Amino acid sequence: MMETPTPDSTPADPIQPAGLLSMYxxxxxxILLIGSWAFYSIAEDVMEQDAIVQIxxxxxxxxxxxxxxxxxxxxxxxxxxxxxxxxxxxxxLALALVLRRRWRDLLLLGLAVGGxxxxxxxxxxxxxxxxxxxxxxxxxINNFSFPSGHSFLSVVFYGLIAYLxxxxxxxxxxxxxxxLAALAxxxxxxxTRIYLGVHFLSDVLGGYLGGLxxxxxxxxxxxLLMRWQARRRAWRLRMETNQPRSV
Numbered sequence: 344m345m346e347t348p349t350p351d352s353t354p355a356d357p358i359q360p361a362g363l364l365s366m367y368x369x370x371x372x373x374i375l376l377i378g379s380w381a382f383y384s385i386a387e388d389v390m391e392q393d394a395i396v397q398i399x400x401x402x403x404x405x406x407x408x409x410x411x412x413x414x415x416x417x418x419x420x421x422x423x424x425x426x427x428x429x430x431x432x433x434x435x436l437a438l439a440l441v442l443r444r445r446w447r448d449l450l451l452l453g454l455a456v457g458g459x460x461x462x463x464x465x466x467x468x469x470x471x472x473x474x475x476x477x478x479x480x481x482x483x484i485n486n487f488s489f490p491s492g493h494s495f496l497s498v499v500f501y502g503l504i505a506y507l508x509x510x511x512x513x514x515x516x517x518x519x520x521x522x523l524a525a526l527a528x529x530x531x532x533x534x535t536r537i538y539l540g541v542h543f544l545s546d547v548l549g550g551y552l553g554g555l556x557x558x559x560x561x562x563x564x565x566x567l568l569m570r571w572q573a574r575r576r577a578w579r580l581r582m583e584t585n586q587p588r589s590v
Contacts, residue, residue, distance in 0.1 A: 368563055368566055368567065371559045371562055371563035371566070372559070372563055374555060374556070374559040375556050375559040375560050375563060378552050378553070378555040378556030378559060379556045381552045382490075382549055382552040382553045382556055385545055385548055385549045385552065386466075386470055386489065386490075386549060388545070389470060389472055389489050389545055389549070390470055390472075395545050396545075398544070398545075399543035399544050399545050399546075400475075400543070402537070402543070402544050403475045403537070403540065403543055403544075406537055406538055406540070407475075407477055407540050410481060410538065410540075414538075415481045415538070415539065418535045418538045418539055419481075419482070419535075419539065421531060421532070421535050422493060422532060422535035422536065422539060424497065424528055424531065424532055425492075425493030425494065425496055425497040425532035425535070425536070426492065426493050426496060429456065429496050429497070429500045432500075433452060433456045433500065436452060437449060437452055437453070440452065447565065447569055448507060450565055451503060451507075451561060451562065451565050452503065454561045454564075454565065455499050455500070455503045455557070455558060455561045455562075456496070456499060456500055456503075458557060458561065459495055459496050459499045459500075459554065459557060460496070462495075462553075462557060463490065463492040463495050463496070463550075463553075464486075464492075466489070466490060466553065467486060467487035467488070467489065467490070467492075468487065470487065470489045470490075471487055472487055472488045472489040472546070473487070473488060474487070474488040474541055474542065475488070475540050475541065475542070475543060477540055480540055481539050481540050481541075482539050482540065482541050484541050488541075488542055488543065488546050489543075489545070489546045489549055490546055490547075490549035490550040490553050491533065491536050491542045491546040491547045491549065491550035492550065493532050493533075493535075493536050493542075493550070494529075494532060494533045494536060494542075494546070494547045494548075494549075494550025494551050494554065495550035495551075495553050495554040495557070496550075496554065497528065497529045497532040497533070497550075497554070498529055498550070498551050498554030498555050498558060499554045499557055499558045499561075501525040501528050501529055502525060502529070502554070502555070502558045503558060503561075503562075504525065505521050505522055505524075505525040506558075506562060508521045509521060509522075529551070533547040533550070533551065534547075
């Protein structure tokens with residue numbers, strides 16, 4: 344005989360509190376903490392003129408001595424993938440997301456890229472590190488050096504694109520290709536900044552770590568917000584379903 348549901352036998356909340364700390368959110372929090380700590384460590388070493396500064400200069404001198412005019416021109420094109428291309432593609436992608444009403448992804452894009460554009464100049468002012476100086480520079484930039492904005496933004500943007508694609512991809516090979524492509528572009532952008540003589544190695548590493556921490560904070564924060572909103576909707580729906588109907 345089938346049991347008749349009692350008023351107390353309401354369905355369990357589909358989004359349990361533990362769901363707020365699912366595995367990938369825990370990973371996001373871990374990346375945020377580790378990335379922030381590593382970024383702070385490099386920034387502190389740079390501001391205190393530790394041994395990393397001497398290593399930076401040695402690497403910068405070695406790379407600059409290997410520069411050729413044709414390769415430098417090629418690097419000037421490739422380095423746009425870390426700034427100009429990001430801005431253009433972000434605007435196009437934002438418009439596409441608005442047209443498709445994908446507000447969650449639009450929020451991610453706006454916070455990640457827009458936030459990076461605000462945060463990097465502020466950190467540069469705090470650290471106030473001068474850029475590499477050469478007698479025959481390839482490119483001259485007048486603002487501060489640490490962290491590399493191109494490296495920071497490339498991690499944020501291409502990391503976010505990879506994250507969005509991974510969410511809708513089940514194939515292991517496709518997932519691997521997405522991650523490798525994003526990693527290749529990110530590393531390429533960082534190398535162009537060193538090759539062009541506009542950043543030290545620690546600037547690029549700081550940009551990578553800062554961008555990783557910011558991306559992890561953005562994704563984790565938005566995911567938590569979405570899950571909290573879903574939990575509220577589920578709770579309200581349950582309350583409305585269980586309310587006695589007037590006869």
